[in-house]
Amino acid sequence: MALSLLDPLLMVCAIIAVWRTFGFQPAMLMVVLIGTHMTMSHTHMKGALLRTDWIMSLVLGICAVKCARPVLGGALVAYAATSRVFPVIFVFAPFAHLLITAIRREPQRRSLVRFCVGFSVALGALLSASLLFVGPAHWGEFAGKIWQHNDSFSPWRVGFKHLFLGAYEYRSDQAGTHQEVFHDRWLVWWMIQSLVLVGAVALTRRLKDWETLAIGFVPTFFLVAPTYYYYMMLIVPLLFFAGRINRRECTIGAA
Numbered sequence: 001m002a003l004s005l006l007d008p009l010l011m012v013c014a015i016i017a018v019w020r021t022f023g024f025q026p027a028m029l030m031v032v033l034i035g036t037h038m039t040m041s042h043t044h045m046k047g048a049l050l051r052t053d054w055i056m057s058l059v060l061g062i063c064a065v066k067c068a069r070p071v072l073g074g075a076l077v078a079y080a081a082t083s084r085v086f087p088v089i090f091v092f093a094p095f096a097h098l099l100i101t102a103i104r105r106e107p108q109r110r111s112l113v114r115f116c117v118g119f120s121v122a123l124g125a126l127l128s129a130s131l132l133f134v135g136p137a138h139w140g141e142f143a144g145k146i147w148q149h150n151d152s153f154s155p156w157r158v159g160f161k162h163l164f165l166g167a168y169e170y171r172s173d174q175a176g177t178h179q180e181v182f183h184d185r186w187l188v189w190w191m192i193q194s195l196v197l198v199g200a201v202a203l204t205r206r207l208k209d210w211e212t213l214a215i216g217f218v219p220t221f222f223l224v225a226p227t228y229y230y231y232m233m234l235i236v237p238l239l240f241f242a243g244r245i246n247r248r249e250c251t252i253g254a255a
Contacts, residue, residue, distance in 0.1 A: 089216055
């Protein structure tokens with residue numbers, strides 16, 4: 001029972017952090033999303049052990065960045081990335097922004113630099129601990145499973161890849177067909193991904209640091225197709241819009 005209460009405890013901590021950072025209304029919207037969304041509708045989410053650690057860590061990281069604690073925010077996002085891998089895409093825009101400004105010799109956003117440093121140090125420490133206590137053999141097995149997951153299709157997954165292939169209905173005998181179509185269209189696929197990534201980076205010039213992190217939801221949707229319950233990460237775009245929900249377009253976006 002104590003272990004099964006870890007996830008609710010993490011949710012409570014994240015909700016309180018959102019309340020303190022964004023206000024009461026965004027926190028209650030987050031409660032509604034967690035309480036009613038399909039991603040939380042099955043028992044393997046409700047009674048699981050640390051199924052939600054990565055998204056709550058990501059939410060806490062965004063709150064930390066918004067509260068001018070970028071090093072802590074970077075460390076929290078690093079934990080989310082080592083827990084589920086694909087959250088690492090969320091840091092693409094911050095790192096890309098710093099790289100571009102460095103090449104152009106433009107002034108760096110100090111808080112963004114501190115976020116990237118916090119992320120890099122925490123990521124290095126967590127990966128080192130993993131190699132030390134678990135060993136490299138498990139990493140090979142893990143990489144093989146991730147590759148198999150990425151190269152296959154399932155009705156349980158959500159992402160741009162399924163829209164791209166028109167895979168709206170799933171039959172087991174279609175798996176090979178979907179793979180062949182995807183390999184035939186790989187050039188178009190990567191052109192779309194490139195446009196999405198460039199667009200995300202271009203937006204960073206107009207966004208605050210925490211918004212630069214939150215905009216990572218967009219390339220994440222385009223680049224990967226995780227199992228449906230990982231779409232608890234809809235909390236991230238919810239916060240992006242809820243941060244200025246008094247504006248009409250943001251109210252629509254949050255809805």
